[in-house]
Amino acid sequence: MGRYLARRVRDGLVVVFIVTTVTFVLIHAAPGDPFSGQSDSSRLSPAVRAQWRHEFALDRPLPVQYARYLWNVARGDFGISFARNEPVATALARALPNTLLLMATALTLSFAAGMGIGVVQAVRHGRFTDRLLRAGSLAFYSMPDFWLALMMMLLFADRLRLLPATGAVDVATHALLSPAGRLADRLLHLVLPALTLTLLSAAGIARYQRSAMLDAATEEFVRTARAKGLTERRIWLRHILRNALVPVISVFGLAFPALLGGTVLIERVFAWPGMGRLTVEAIGARDYPVVLASVIVGSAMVVVGNLLADVLHAAADPRLRRTA
Amino acid sequence: MPSYLSRRGTRLAGVRTPPPARAPYRGPVPAVCLAIAAALLAGACGGSDAGRGPTGGTVVVATSDPDNLFPPVAVSASARTVMDQIFDHLAEIGDGLNSIGDAGFKPRLASSWTWAPDSLSITFHLDPRARWHDGVPVRSGDVVFSVRTYLDSAAGATNRQDLANIDSVTAPDSLTAVIWYGTRQPTQFFDATYQIYILPAHLLKDIPAHELRTSPFARAPIGSGRFRFVRWVPTQELVVEADTTNFRGRARLDRIIFAPIPDANAAMTKLVAGEADVYETLRPEHLAQIASRPEIGTMSYPGADYAFLQFNLRDPRTPDRPHPLFAERELRRALTMALDRRSLVKAIFDSLAVVSMGPVTRSQFTADTTLAQLPFDTARANRTLDSLGWRDRNRDSVRVRNGRPLEFTLLVPSVSRNRVLMSVLIQEQLRRIGVGVRLEQLEFTTFLDREGKGTFEAVLGAWHTDPTPSSIRQTWTTSGLVATGGSNYGSYQSPVFDALVDSAVATMDTQRGRAYYRRAYQTIIDDAAAIWLYEPRYIGGVHRRIRPTGVRADAWWADMADWTIDPARRLPRDKIGLRAPSPPSTPTP
Numbered sequence: 001m002g003r004y005l006a007r008r009v010r011d012g013l014v015v016v017f018i019v020t021t022v023t024f025v026l027i028h029a030a031p032g033d034p035f036s037g038q039s040d041s042s043r044l045s046p047a048v049r050a051q052w053r054h055e056f057a058l059d060r061p062l063p064v065q066y067a068r069y070l071w072n073v074a075r076g077d078f079g080i081s082f083a084r085n086e087p088v089a090t091a092l093a094r095a096l097p098n099t100l101l102l103m104a105t106a107l108t109l110s111f112a113a114g115m116g117i118g119v120v121q122a123v124r125h126g127r128f129t130d131r132l133l134r135a136g137s138l139a140f141y142s143m144p145d146f147w148l149a150l151m152m153m154l155l156f157a158d159r160l161r162l163l164p165a166t167g168a169v170d171v172a173t174h175a176l177l178s179p180a181g182r183l184a185d186r187l188l189h190l191v192l193p194a195l196t197l198t199l200l201s202a203a204g205i206a207r208y209q210r211s212a213m214l215d216a217a218t219e220e221f222v223r224t225a226r227a228k229g230l231t232e233r234r235i236w237l238r239h240i241l242r243n244a245l246v247p248v249i250s251v252f253g254l255a256f257p258a259l260l261g262g263t264v265l266i267e268r269v270f271a272w273p274g275m276g277r278l279t280v281e282a283i284g285a286r287d288y289p290v291v292l293a294s295v296i297v298g299s300a301m302v303v304v305g306n307l308l309a310d311v312l313h314a315a316a317d318p319r320l321r322r323t324a
Numbered sequence: 325m326p327s328y329l330s331r332r333g334t335r336l337a338g339v340r341t342p343p344p345a346r347a348p349y350r351g352p353v354p355a356v357c358l359a360i361a362a363a364l365l366a367g368a369c370g371g372s373d374a375g376r377g378p379t380g381g382t383v384v385v386a387t388s389d390p391d392n393l394f395p396p397v398a399v400s401a402s403a404r405t406v407m408d409q410i411f412d413h414l415a416e417i418g419d420g421l422n423s424i425g426d427a428g429f430k431p432r433l434a435s436s437w438t439w440a441p442d443s444l445s446i447t448f449h450l451d452p453r454a455r456w457h458d459g460v461p462v463r464s465g466d467v468v469f470s471v472r473t474y475l476d477s478a479a480g481a482t483n484r485q486d487l488a489n490i491d492s493v494t495a496p497d498s499l500t501a502v503i504w505y506g507t508r509q510p511t512q513f514f515d516a517t518y519q520i521y522i523l524p525a526h527l528l529k530d531i532p533a534h535e536l537r538t539s540p541f542a543r544a545p546i547g548s549g550r551f552r553f554v555r556w557v558p559t560q561e562l563v564v565e566a567d568t569t570n571f572r573g574r575a576r577l578d579r580i581i582f583a584p585i586p587d588a589n590a591a592m593t594k595l596v597a598g599e600a601d602v603y604e605t606l607r608p609e610h611l612a613q614i615a616s617r618p619e620i621g622t623m624s625y626p627g628a629d630y631a632f633l634q635f636n637l638r639d640p641r642t643p644d645r646p647h648p649l650f651a652e653r654e655l656r657r658a659l660t661m662a663l664d665r666r667s668l669v670k671a672i673f674d675s676l677a678v679v680s681m682g683p684v685t686r687s688q689f690t691a692d693t694t695l696a697q698l699p700f701d702t703a704r705a706n707r708t709l710d711s712l713g714w715r716d717r718n719r720d721s722v723r724v725r726n727g728r729p730l731e732f733t734l735l736v737p738s739v740s741r742n743r744v745l746m747s748v749l750i751q752e753q754l755r756r757i758g759v760g761v762r763l764e765q766l767e768f769t770t771f772l773d774r775e776g777k778g779t780f781e782a783v784l785g786a787w788h789t790d791p792t793p794s795s796i797r798q799t800w801t802t803s804g805l806v807a808t809g810g811s812n813y814g815s816y817q818s819p820v821f822d823a824l825v826d827s828a829v830a831t832m833d834t835q836r837g838r839a840y841y842r843r844a845y846q847t848i849i850d851d852a853a854a855i856w857l858y859e860p861r862y863i864g865g866v867h868r869r870i871r872p873t874g875v876r877a878d879a880w881w882a883d884m885a886d887w888t889i890d891p892a893r894r895l896p897r898d899k900i901g902l903r904a905p906s907p908p909s910t911p912t913p
Contacts, residue, residue: 032769045485046809085392085538157597165594171561171581172382172897271585273559286769
């Protein structure tokens with residue numbers, strides 16, 4: 001198992017390297033200048049632009065820039081953000097925990113809810129509850145993420161005034177709160193973006209879980225269990241559910257990058273100060289160092305997610321442990 | 325309608341105006357008068373700019389994130405919004421935004437100034453009460469350092485080319501700074517004041533110029549303004565608080581929190597949900613939502629932007645050759661006459677924009693609404709095109725001349741919803757006179773790239789103007805051609821226009837300057853270098869418990885220090901109060 005993991009980590013590093021290289025070439029090939037300004041009012045003179053390009057070594061040949069970038073990254077230096085004028089590592093250190101918090105919450109909730117709904121649907125297969133949950137999950141599955149986000153915001157922040165609309169904390173009072181109050185404030189701000197992501201992804205997971213459960217329910221070991229006189233509850237939860245976990249764990253590997261992509265829009269709508277928002281703003285501003293660093297972190301997260309899915313696979317299915 | 329809306333454009337509250345001149349009283353001063361004066365002075369916080377009204381309260385502004393808080397290099401409007409609270413200029417531009425001479429300018433760090441007889445230098449006398457937020461007095465050495473930093477190419481000041489006329493700066497004594505100029509120019513005073521924020525030399529002088537932009541100071545600045553910096557968590561919040569011992573008086577508000585919200589609809593929701601107090605630019609569709617919210621008012625200001633359809637007079641494929649269509653003046657005039665600009669503006673903006681009158685906005689002192697515009701006259705446009713040989717011979721509704729169809733590609737930035745809508749309506753109106761328009765929507769940075777390189781046939785562009793109208797030299801004259809490092813992307817060239825602008829820029833007389841500018845504007849309008857489309861009128865949403873003052877065309881935030889909050893309607897966040905005044909940690913050089 002250890003050698004298998006080491007091999008996967010090595011492969012993952014190769015993937016990150018390739019993704020970084022392709023992104024480096026693409027972002028530099030994209031039209032637009034990092035110092036053209038982001039509005040009609042703030043265009044820089046060509047002289048100042050040339051000076052800034054020189055300072056950031058953008059006037060050197062692309063291979064030289066690339067080699068220099070790799071050397072710096074190898075030493076843990078992601079450079080200085082063109083648009084924010086601060087070390088990229090600082091921007092990442094600020095944004096990454098927020099995204100991880102949002103993703104971890106959404107992932108946990110969406111798998112808990114999705115698997116729960118899938119189990120209920122499978123157990124109640126063909127009945128009214130199944131049809132109702134199927135229609136509900138299909139509705140959420142079909143919704144555009146930005147639209148659902150705005151609707152959630154309008155409902156809970158504007159109409160009901162139950163939850164804050166945007167941000168990660170209450171900017172006016174957060175600094176004055178006690179540690180417990182700060183935690184509560186942060187959790188309160190987490191609810192809307194996490195809930196939106198959960199609703200969007202739980203629906204898909206529920207459909208996978210339901211279908212995996214129904215497939216497993218037709219297996220011979222289920223008939224054997226029934227012949228042995230086990231209760232239906234025990235059969236569904238101990239035998240069918242456990243065997244239906246393997247395909248759902250595969251979904252976990254896929255859901256991780258999908259959720260990472262999903263947070264981009266959600267973070268923008270809810271003004272959540274995470275990686276998605278950082279990356280989108282950096283792409284718009286042609287902030288090459290931030291884009292590249294975000295891609296490195298994002299691809300590393302995807303690799304780790306897949307690795308985690310493999311480990312969970314092995315934990316759920318002993319046959320995989322032997323072949324690994 | 326909130327009470328302050330009706331006062332828009334009138335004299336701004338909280339702004340000091342000089343008292344009328346009268347003969348000084350030379351008799352004995354009654355003791356009771358001295359006692360009253362002493363009492364007033366003691367209670368006046370030592371400042372003369374402090375407006376009247378209650379103090380306290382927190383204003384949350386939904387905005388975008390600043391790029392930097394080191395004034396010479398910050399480029400975003402949101403950075404200026406913050407910097408104007410923290411830093412001071414030597415003098416502040418007046419409400420009329422006059423940029424010729426010093427008329428209308430109000431004292432700031434400089435309590436007075438004198439011009440040299442030959443006008444080649446201006447002596448600024450600093451207010452001895454001025455202090456940096458760390459307690460150190462503001463002295464002439466700070467002025468010297470600031471001007472030199474702006475002029476130092478290593479510091480990379482974004483407006484360095486605008487300050488090219490400044491030759492040097494000296495400090496005869498600790499409260500006097502003299503700025504010397506290469507030539508007499510009408511905008512000398514404007515350049516030394518509006519363009520330059522005064523920086524604390526004692527904190528910055530040991531930092532190499534090229535490192536200032538990324539220094540800790542750029543993220544935690546110390547200024548002399550009526551608000552002092554507290555903290556900045558990028559993408560989350562930027563907080564400034566009242567400087568209670570400021571020489572111009574304590575800000576009426578306790579604090580301003582700038583909260584970056586990237587999505588316009590989310591910002592609007594934050595405003596109506598009561599989490600934000602100010603959202604600076606409402607969209608037309610937001611107005612109905614605002615109307616149903618009694619707790620939200622509006623704040624209207626004219627803005628300083630104008631939008632236009634710019635023709636490229638050079639062939640984008642071979643720039644040394646004229647454009648096959650737009651090099652022809654009469655064709656450009658015909659296209660202008662084919663557009664019903666009034667209906668276009670009405671359809672998209674309703675009352676939130678007016679038809680642009682040329683390369684000038686109504687907020688600039690050279691604006692002249694009597695300029696003769698090319699009329700909307702499709703019959704005349706058709707006749708002109710016919711006379712130029714453009715005919716619809718094959719009845720496919722596109723005119724042709726010598727085998728070349730009369731059609732072109734119009735670049736539009738996809739990020740601007742207004743310009744996208746406008747482009748579709750323009751396409752339809754030009755189709756009616758047999759002109760084909762292909763629309764090409766581009767992401768904004770790509771749009772700027774194509775525009776800046778001149779690789780376009782026509783663009784729906786826009787300019788944000790600063791108060792001085794001389795910026796048209798950079799955007800529309802021969803000296804502003806792209807090849808010379810300017811922003812005249814359409815390569816419009818007219819010796820008459822150039823000469824008039826040169827004369828306007830050089831004259832020290834405001835009336836003559838206006839007259840030159842008027843003739844220059846008329847020339848470029850008659851030449852139809854562009855189709856002047858619209859000037860947006862901005863409306864911001866403001867919580868009604870807040871009473872804004874001094875909403876200036878170029879800076880709605882200009883007098884935020886004098887905004888007040890009705891004590892009877894305060895929210896919990898208004899009652900936080902100020903913490904003990906402790907200066908922010910001094911960045912290590």
